[in-house]
Amino acid sequence: MPLAVQFTQVSRTFGEVKAVDQVSIDIMDGEFFSMLGPSGSGKTTCLRLIAGFEQPDNGSIRIHGVEAAGVPPYQRDVNTVFQDYALFPHMNVRDNIAYGLKVKGVAKAERHARADEALAMVALAGYGARKPAQLSGGQRQRVALARALVNRPRVLLLDEPLGALDLKLREQMQGELKKLQRQLGITFIFVTHDQTEALSMSDRVAVFNRGRIEQVDTPRNLYMQPATTFVAEFVGTSNVVRGELAEQLNGSPAPFSIRPEHIRLGEQAADSHEVQVSGLLHDVQYQGSATRFELQLDSGQLLTVSQANDRWQAHAQTWQAGQRVQARWPREAMTALLETVLDEGR
């Protein structure tokens, strides 16, 4: 599969801050690729490096095999959906969408036809004459998407485009974006700090931390086999066990992760392929589809345990704080991790 975007040892420093630090990524053509990380982790800078708003200090960026260094944004075959949408307030929706075609010299009749087509694609047919200020946040987001897609870019960059929408609308747009990407076959590079969003939409996800990439993998592997302590704790909820207890339970002093929903509470004796611990229930939170327990082991280690409130385990609801319980999990549910070193020198 050909590469859409390739980073080789790319660094970008702002003053003292290494925003992007020796990052190498290969993004495949036609892939839905997410860059996930907390704010300030370098994911947006990577996006801006691809768009051409930033230039790397070191390393090389290739877009469809062509070295991007020194190529200004307006000569790159990529388009961006901005976090604040960046719609032109003095133009109506149609002119906003047709802007890219206009500056490339496409005739008025054709660019209006294509703008209307793009509007229909994002389910906003008939909104062409409105000004951006007359649209809701969700509608503006769709216009921004149409404005980028009407140029038929080979790579579409999305900078936290759903961040400003409310939950229901965000979930709906996640589905629509994914569908659109499959339909058009364009490479989508999606920046987000929302791990649920990244997991549910992407073919592959790169997890960023302090300007570096911790892991690049499919959503399933990222969740089931996190490589580092940072990934285990940032993607979903995880219990990271370290030191003596790790050696005792997993046979190795390396930290390991165990997901809350992979732990079972109950008196039933453990099989040979299971690990069993006991402790005191600290806190019980009823969350509807599941109940979350805070369990303090005899070693002092805190474990978060999540039990589904399905019809098959009605007893899960009867445990109360202050109660002593047994917990067990399969050995293969433990994933050994590399400790993410907090490099204080930076």
Add this chain to the structure above:
Amino acid sequence: MKARLANPGPLRRFANLLYRRPNLYLTLLLIPPLTWFGAIYLGSLLNLLWQGFYTFDDFTMAVTPDLTLGNFAALFNPSNFDIILRTLGMAVAVSLASAVLAFPIAYYMARYTSGKTKAFFYIAVMMPMWASYIVKTYAWTLLLAKGGVAQWFVQLLHLDGLLQALLTVPGIGGSTLSTSHLGRFMVFVYIWLPFMILPIQASLERLPPSLLQASADLGARPGQTFWQVTLPLSIPGIAAGSIFTFSLTLGDFIVPQLVGPPGYFIGSMVYAQQGAIGNMPMAAAFTLVPIVLIALYLSLVKRLGAFDAL
């Protein structure tokens, strides 16, 4: 503590009253400025304009309160209308030139400076306003005089032929730079330039950088981004600045007296009518001219959509 709450002092009682009656609070706040603006400012202006309807007797030099439209009709006498056209032409030229000169400075201030550099530019732009306006105008008469710095510099560049040619053009020229329309225009542009720079700078500062990036991202070259995005969105600032330069030029009465060829401007005409001649009604009629012109200008600018992006 409890006792104080149970039996509050007069100040606290007053504060509580204002808290319960927000409209009373607002009224108290607005009475002083509204009195000033309404009664003293607007009242005296309307009173002045009203005097434009009074009659001035050319023989007795006395003003009588006999109402007439004669003063306003007299504005359209060829000699008076010339004054209006001359002033209007200068105001338009000064506003255009100020906008062209101010834009790059404002753009640089808004997009490329921050912290100390920005403070430096603010001070540099405003510093000329700290000096007396009359002193600056007199200084310009010396700069532009025959044998002055301006002439010396033009000679240094071997452009005196060009300057002489310019000075023979009617409507621009004059016998020397300091008695030419061109010289008067230069002084006006110099004096009003800060009033154009600051509003444009403010409008460019409000322009989100992401809009310019979006434009580039969609394939617009820097020039296209300027004409399609930057300039249209800074029009409100240019309009605000031009309202200053336009109205200040329309009302000025000192620069036309000190620099440039003989001949009245609206401001100096008002000054002459009211001071030397004592024809208050005609002065009042002339006062109406800039008000009407600025009202027309504002409606024109509004129709062009300059305030749509506000």
